[in-house]
Amino acid sequence: MSPTDDTKPFLPFTRPDIDEETIAGVADVLRSGWITSGPQVKAFEATLSQLFGGRPVRAFNSGTCTMEIALRIAGVGEGDEVITTPLSWIATSNVVLETGASPVFMDIDPVTRNIDLEKIEAAITPRTKAIIPVDLAGLPVDRDRLHAIAQKHNLRVVEDAAQAAGSKWRGNLIGTKAASRDFASFSFHPNKNITSIEGGCLVLNDEREAALAEQYRLQGVVRTGFDGMDAEVLGGKFNLTDVAARVGLGQLRRLDEFNAKRRALAQHYFKLLDAPAARALNLGLPPADFENSNWHMFQVVLPEGPGCLTRAQVMEKMRAANIGTGVHYPPIHLFTLYRNLGWKPGDFPNAERIGRTILTLPLFPAMTADDVGRVVATLGEILQKK
Numbered sequence: 001m002s003p004t005d006d007t008k009p010f011l012p013f014t015r016p017d018i019d020e021e022t023i024a025g026v027a028d029v030l031r032s033g034w035i036t037s038g039p040q041v042k043a044f045e046a047t048l049s050q051l052f053g054g055r056p057v058r059a060f061n062s063g064t065c066t067m068e069i070a071l072r073i074a075g076v077g078e079g080d081e082v083i084t085t086p087l088s089w090i091a092t093s094n095v096v097l098e099t100g101a102s103p104v105f106m107d108i109d110p111v112t113r114n115i116d117l118e119k120i121e122a123a124i125t126p127r128t129k130a131i132i133p134v135d136l137a138g139l140p141v142d143r144d145r146l147h148a149i150a151q152k153h154n155l156r157v158v159e160d161a162a163q164a165a166g167s168k169w170r171g172n173l174i175g176t177k178a179a180s181r182d183f184a185s186f187s188f189h190p191n192k193n194i195t196s197i198e199g200g201c202l203v204l205n206d207e208r209e210a211a212l213a214e215q216y217r218l219q220g221v222v223r224t225g226f227d228g229m230d231a232e233v234l235g236g237k238f239n240l241t242d243v244a245a246r247v248g249l250g251q252l253r254r255l256d257e258f259n260a261k262r263r264a265l266a267q268h269y270f271k272l273l274d275a276p277a278a279r280a281l282n283l284g285l286p287p288a289d290f291e292n293s294n295w296h297m298f299q300v301v302l303p304e305g306p307g308c309l310t311r312a313q314v315m316e317k318m319r320a321a322n323i324g325t326g327v328h329y330p331p332i333h334l335f336t337l338y339r340n341l342g343w344k345p346g347d348f349p350n351a352e353r354i355g356r357t358i359l360t361l362p363l364f365p366a367m368t369a370d371d372v373g374r375v376v377a378t379l380g381e382i383l384q385k386k
Helices: 020-032 039-051 065-073 091-098 117-123 143-152 207-217 242-252 255-273 311-320 349-357 369-384
Strands: 057-060 081-084 102-105 128-132 156-160 183-187 200-203 221-224 228-231 298-301 358-361
Touching: 020 242, 039 057, 039 200, 039 242, 057 065, 057 207, 065 091, 065 156, 065 183, 065 200, 065 207, 081 091, 091 102, 091 128, 117 143, 128 143, 143 156, 242 255, 255 298, 255 369, 311 358, 311 369, 349 358
Parallel strands: 081 102, 081 128, 128 156, 156 183
Antiparallel strands: 057 200, 183 200, 221 228, 298 358
8 A cells, every 4th residue: 555545534643432321311400401420420420430439529620720729629739849751741741830830840751751850859848749740542550650759759649540540550440549659640631542522530538538629619609598698719620521421421431341442452563563574663652551551642753864764754644544543742941931931942852752762553453454454564664665
């Protein structure tokens, strides 16, 4: 197949899989007349709580506000510092700015592409209040080392587990107390392993924190009796709708199924990319972790240098062959917003190199092994013809 062949159907880099039973359930919610936060949200939260070993869980309209609310519950505010990775979606650090605190970036491990835990302690100051690690592509950060550092320095941890639904650490699901000993934030955006269209959840430590999360979720309001109403904290409008929660419930029961399919597809990628012709492409591959990762994404790092195609050129040629790709992510500290705060090129060489050359290939449950073969063959032909 030529890279410019458009005879095959378009293969996106991701696509949600919503079954007919869930679609019918959404129709039932619409007919019920109760479409904003109500019984479906309660059911969704209860099911999530069961998944995470009985910990309190609250659902929200995004997996971004969940992190901001966790920081506020942890007491992070003006003048504080929060350590995080520059290789993530910009929301990870924007939530720190929203609290009035300052993000402190730390370079990544070039193998795992997650924050380099060896370097975190050097960044801790008397102003440091929390750490936000990110499980990039669903590969968990080393939870044992992370929480040991946090405990040693009396820091809170807000796990940006947006991409890690169903991922594990030492056999325990991320979000359960055995794996996540502080806040864990998940996203249910349509490109995640399960979706509620838009939405997310926050796994908390006790009912006091859960009650405070509810206040932040809806304008800080507390209700008592039939007509009692007060506001104790400055909250926002972050509640999830029952329509979204019903989609989430339908997706949640298929989480294991979806992740098993993703795992099989990732294994097929490795099989094809381990062939001699593919190895000659000099692609950087992710760690082949089939015990812990949920394989939210399959990402390669493209070669760069004289004679090499740029990532944009590769993406353009893949698109001409009706194959979608993605970029996850450009380094946050090089966005204008963060350059204006003092960050500059050269601050984090690993994140900058990988952020410049990382490419997300198609991976979603409805794909087939033939689809993986098509992606690898097309990418190989494009790079060989550079």
